[in-house]
Amino acid sequence: MNKKMDLRTVNVQRYILPLREGGSLPALADADDGFKYVLKFRGAGQREKALIAELIGGEIARILGFKVPEIVFAQLDEAFGRSEGDEEIQDLLKGSQGLNLALHFLSGAINYDPVALDIPSRLSSEIVWLDAFITNVDRSFRNTNMLVWNKDLWLIDHGAAFLFHHSWSNWEKHATGPFPMIKDHVLLPTAGQLDEVNERFSNIITESDIIGIINTIPEEWLMASREMDTPEEMRAVYKNFLLTRLASSSQFVKEAKNARETLI
Template sequence: MSLPVVTATRYVLPLREGGSLPGVVEGNDLGTYVIKFHGAGQGPKALVAEVIVGELFRRLGLRVPELKLIQLDPAIGRSEPDFEIQELLIRSAGLNLAVDFLPGSFGYDGSAGNPGDEAMARILWLDAFVANVDRSWRNTNLLVWHKNLWLIDHGAALYFHHSWMSAEKFASLPYDASDHVFSVAVPGVAKVDAELAAAITPSLLEEVIALVPDEWIEPGDRERYLGHLLARLDQRSAWVPGGAR
């Protein structure tokens, strides 16, 4: 099993958010995508986190825009007038990440209503599991589309892989839920803890890790991701907001 692959046919516009400069592109399948570049400042490890976390969350019932791999021809970059973007496009020639563009969506700020106690608790638990530090009110990384909540931008999760801290250290690393957009859901996290922990099996983790293309990952690192995540699952009392059940 692998992610679908499309080819970028036109660069539409940049999304000047953060330092990675994602952009909107059109693909040869007539789809429109947000492209995340392997040549951006955060490097391919941010794309690895996007794939592992996004696809894990999807399989556990959360809405994540469809992820695909996208081939980028450097010729597209050479026709871009903005030098910074041109350089990024040329540097990112080859395989990148495409996230389905949700036209008309808007950032979640609470005004669209409460997604429900259980939904908030599930999102909080899963963010704590993957150590996602980027889901605050400053930047919720949540979109509302057709009245449903969609989760985006998981490149800041799994930050253990930047220095490859030991699995033991990551397993017991506490999660600060006080800054999370759904911190109010802490009292309900224990109710979803056992269900989510049981659903995250070794085979499920192997499946989502296998979706990462070889171009973005070092030999042997798939086993390291699996070991770190399984170790964290075994140490839930250390990081589950409000305590594991």
């Protein structure tokens, strides 16, 4: 099946400033469509794997009905950044020539503060379910990776998800197992409707949706690490991981419920 998502491609025109949050050093940039984007570089941190996780995690969240900034491919010309004075940034730009990933910049958005804003139990449960499903370690009190924009909650930064793709040999174990790190999730204390959410979300995500997302991953990103012989093999693992994890959702829901009981 060759179904793909319809992701736009923009050309980066101007590097505005680094967003020094976490280890990946994303940046605010202008593109040729007149919009600003948070640019995620293929040459940073976990390299292409972080971009793959960002793409899959963000688009799964969108299918489930969450608000996620538009994700686009961002082309970085080889001449881009030659005038950049910061050597670290210049090296990052040189190492990221070609196709990168970017999220539409939500101007004026503020970071979600769990002390200042209460999230309803149902929404908390939905976000906890999502992060347990995609094994996202990065939605903690230290780094919530949620924004409030136009009075709505938006999810960002899924590049730390899909732990299995850092060790391909045991992806089946990751797919069927619990997700112990859910205990650190910022919304777990208020996630009191996990069973109801599991029943609903398990019926929303389809195999066709998963295939469409996986087929959208650029071949050059998949083959950058040379961990398998063909991109088709790697796409098959991502697809099978997600389908197996979806079928085993009761396992990670049980883990989340047990972790929550120790908090309340």
